Amino acid sequence: MDKAGIPSTSVEEFVGITDDYEIPPTLHPKIEQALTGQEPDSCIDLVYDLPYPLEKGNDVGGHTLLALAVKGNRAPVMAREDMRLVIQDLEQSGAISEDLRGDLISKASARIVEHYISVLRQRGDGDGVAGIRTLELLNGENPYQIPSYLFAASGDGDKLALHKFRLLRGESPCFTNVADLDCILHTLCLACEAFNKSFGKVPYLAVAAKHGNACGLAADWQSPGAAAEKALSGNMSAIWGGEVIVNFPIDGIVAPLLYESREREKKLGNKAWMLDVIAAPSFSKEALNILGRKQSRKLFENGQLSSPGVSITRNLRQVRGGFLCQPSFGYVLDFDEAEKASPDFSDEDRTSLILAWATAWSSSLGGNEIAIVKDGQLIGSGGGPSTVVAARNAVIRAREEAHSLENSVFAADAFFPYTDAPQVLIDGGCSLGLVPKGGVREQQVRDLFKSENVRMCFLPEQFRGFCRH
Numbered sequence: 001m002d003k004a005g006i007p008s009t010s011v012e013e014f015v016g017i018t019d020d021y022e023i024p025p026t027l028h029p030k031i032e033q034a035l036t037g038q039e040p041d042s043c044i045d046l047v048y049d050l051p052y053p054l055e056k057g058n059d060v061g062g063h064t065l066l067a068l069a070v071k072g073n074r075a076p077v078m079a080r081e082d083m084r085l086v087i088q089d090l091e092q093s094g095a096i097s098e099d100l101r102g103d104l105i106s107k108a109s110a111r112i113v114e115h116y117i118s119v120l121r122q123r124g125d126g127d128g129v130a131g132i133r134t135l136e137l138l139n140g141e142n143p144y145q146i147p148s149y150l151f152a153a154s155g156d157g158d159k160l161a162l163h164k165f166r167l168l169r170g171e172s173p174c175f176t177n178v179a180d181l182d183c184i185l186h187t188l189c190l191a192c193e194a195f196n197k198s199f200g201k202v203p204y205l206a207v208a209a210k211h212g213n214a215c216g217l218a219a220d221w222q223s224p225g226a227a228a229e230k231a232l233s234g235n236m237s238a239i240w241g242g243e244v245i246v247n248f249p250i251d252g253i254v255a256p257l258l259y260e261s262r263e264r265e266k267k268l269g270n271k272a273w274m275l276d277v278i279a280a281p282s283f284s285k286e287a288l289n290i291l292g293r294k295q296s297r298k299l300f301e302n303g304q305l306s307s308p309g310v311s312i313t314r315n316l317r318q319v320r321g322g323f324l325c326q327p328s329f330g331y332v333l334d335f336d337e338a339e340k341a342s343p344d345f346s347d348e349d350r351t352s353l354i355l356a357w358a359t360a361w362s363s364s365l366g367g368n369e370i371a372i373v374k375d376g377q378l379i380g381s382g383g384g385p386s387t388v389v390a391a392r393n394a395v396i397r398a399r400e401e402a403h404s405l406e407n408s409v410f411a412a413d414a415f416f417p418y419t420d421a422p423q424v425l426i427d428g429g430c431s432l433g434l435v436p437k438g439g440v441r442e443q444q445v446r447d448l449f450k451s452e453n454v455r456m457c458f459l460p461e462q463f464r465g466f467c468r469h
Contacts, residue, residue, distance in 0.1 A: 026061050035065070036072035046075040046096070048083060051111070054118050063115050066108045075101050076108035106132055110154035127325045129316060130154045134163040138174040148175045158311060159304040160185065165279065169288060170298035176211070177243075177277050177298055183212030183362065183468075184245045185279070186329070189308045191217070191358040192247060194333040198350050202247065202307070203376075206231035210242040213363045214371075215397075217355050217378040224248040228257050230377040232273060235401055236264050243277040247305055250278070252286035259290055281306040317469075329467050333357050335457070339437070341446065342455035349409070351376050353434050353457065356411035363413075364468035370394045370412045370421070372405065372430065379403035387414060387421035395428040405429035413465025415439045419448045426452045437461040 012018070015028040025031075034044040047069040051062035069076035075096050077083050082104060089096050113130035120126030131151030140148040152163040162178060162185075173181075184207045195202040204227040208216030216234030220226040228246065232239055244258060258275060265271035278291060279300040291299055310330045317324045333354060335345070345353070352373040359371035365383030368390040372380040379401065382393025390412075398405055406429040415438035416422050422445055425433065434457040439445065449456045 023061070026065055031065070032068055035068040035074055044074065046077060046086065048077045050078060050080075051115070054115070054122065058119060059115070063112050067112055070105050070108055070112075073101070073105070075104050077104060078108060078111060082107070107154075114154040127314070127316075128323075136172065137178065138172045140175040141179075145175070150178055153313075158313070160189075160302060160308055160311070164304075165300040165302045168283060168299045168301050169292040171296055173277070173298050180209065180212035180243050181245070181277055181279060181300065183364075184209045184214065184243055185308070186310070186467075187214050187217065187358055187362040188245050188247060188305070189310045190332065190362055191219070191354055192308050193310050194354045194358065195219075195351075197332055197334055198354065199347070203227070203351070204246075204248050206244065206246045208232050208234060208239045208242060208244050210238050212243070213365055214359045214378060214381065215239055215242070217359050217373075219351055219355060219376045225254050225257055228254055229261075232258070232261065233263065233401075234378045235380075235397060236261075236267055237401075239273065239275075240268075240270075241274045241276055243279075244275055245279040245305070247281065247308065249282040249284065249306075250280045250287045250291075251284040252290070255284075255287035255290040259293070279305065329361070329465075331361075331463050333459075337460065338434070339458040340456075341450070341458060345432070345455070345457070348376070349432055349455075352409040353411060353432070356409055357434055360411045360413040361465040362467055365393070366390070367466075368412070368414045369465060370410060370425070372398055372408050372410045372425075372428075374403065374405070374408040379405070379408065387412065387416055388418070388424060391421040391424040391428075395424060398428070407431045409433065411435070413467075415442065415461070415464070416445045417441060419444055422448050422454075426454060430454065433457070434459065436464045438464075 011024045011026055015025050015030045017025050034042050047065050049062050049065050051059040066076045066078060077086055085100055086096055089100055110130040110132050117128045117130065131153050133149045134152045135150040137148040137150060139146050150163055152161060162182060187207050188205060191205055192202050203219040203221045204224040206218050206227040207214050208231040215238040216231035218227045218230030258273060258278060260271040260273060262271060275297060277298050281303050282301055283299060291297060310332060311328055312330050313328055315326050315328045355378055356371040356373040359378055359381055360369040363369045363381060367383050367385060368387045369383040370390045371378060372394050380394045380398030382390050382397055384390040384393055408430050409432045410425050410430045411434040415436045417439045418441060432455045436459045438461045
């Protein structure tokens with residue numbers, strides 16, 4: 001401070017302590033008085049404190065100083081970028097604005113809570129999450145559920161955190177828009193990471209969904225437009241008014257494909273897709289003009305979507321009187337650790353298996369999800385209280401859209417306890433599949449697939465889907 005020409009007083013001098021305790025006396029009552037009292041001559045109006053991480057110890061002193069600043073309505077600063085904002089305010093007006101002060105207090109409060117939650121987590125005695133309100137949503141799942149907000153988890157450095165998506169066009173999203181975006185983001189991430197692990201590269205991918213469940217998912221190694229068209233035509237009637245997320249920029253060529261379709265008009269009498277949410281790494285100006293014609297359509301941009309990865313955070317679910325906590329649904333399909341009950345698969349086989357697996361593993365259609373893919377395009381998916389119901393639903397969805405199931409590929413997120421569901425898929429035309437091991441009748445299931453010349457890939461038993469319980 002002295003080198004910069006800024007007058008300063010050491011903590012020891014301020015509190016009047018001369019003894020050396022090897023730590024600064026920051027928790028002295030005089031510090032508390034200066035941070036919470038109202039005497040002008042002895043007030044401290046700003047605390048600049050960068051608490052050290054829990055791996056280095058429990059920084060009680062640092063977090064207490066921040067807490068005292070919060071209590072006294074002072075400005076608690078705990079990040080260099082926030083200090084730059086403070087300096088900017090001081091240079092412009094000579095004071096810290098109330099809006100900035102409020103933001104700093106909210107951030108510090110969340111950081112303090114998160115720190116002590118982390119202490120509990122480290123001890124194995126508790127868990128939780130603290131967040132900062134980042135966006136007021138239009139409404140909750142229903143219009144009467146107001147107010148509704150998006151919160152950012154304190155200290156989350158994830159570049160794909162939903163509050164880091166930029167809303168380029170459209171009104172404020174509602175609760176379901178954000179929840180559905182989170183679901184299809186997970187589907188995209190599962191597929192991208194599996195392709196990276198299997199191929200060392202990722203094709204153009206497009207997810208078309210309704211209520212967060214993929215009803216269209218497609219990959220194309222040559223054309224982003226082809227990926228988009230195949231995803232949208234997976235289930236034309238279901239995608240109407242739904243959501244799309246892609247791992248490629250949307251330009252003036254792709255945007256018209258997402259806006260309307262002559263094939264849809266021929267089949268359903270209306271050419272507009274009426275998509276409610278579209279997310280991409282970027283949008284060209286021309287794409288924004290085309291897709292922005294529908295004022296309620298939300299266009300989200302996040303550059304990290306070009307190379308997305310699965311979140312490794314904990315999965316929390318509120319239940320009555322508390323919450324459940326478990327590791328996230330972070331398993332990535334790895335053919336090297338799976339049992340292939342047939343010769344090695346071709347690149348086309350692995351592409352379709354990845355799409356089917358990513359869909360089954362990230363969908364919530366009633367349980368026991370099964371997805372069917374052909375030629376790099378999702379053509380049917382279904383769930384149900386039993387695997388045979390799920391299999392029937394998946395086959396019915398594909399047939400309703402007039403897709404050919406001959407030599408199609410399936411994936412299931414649960415093992416087959418009986419041979420009934422496998423028989424439905426075989427009779428439908430599937431010739432390749434992926435399913436977790438398990439069940440007392442597993443050998444009968446294996447024998448059926450073998451007798452019907454269905455090539456199979458079996459995941460280790462512990463790897464099952466069952467997301468969104």
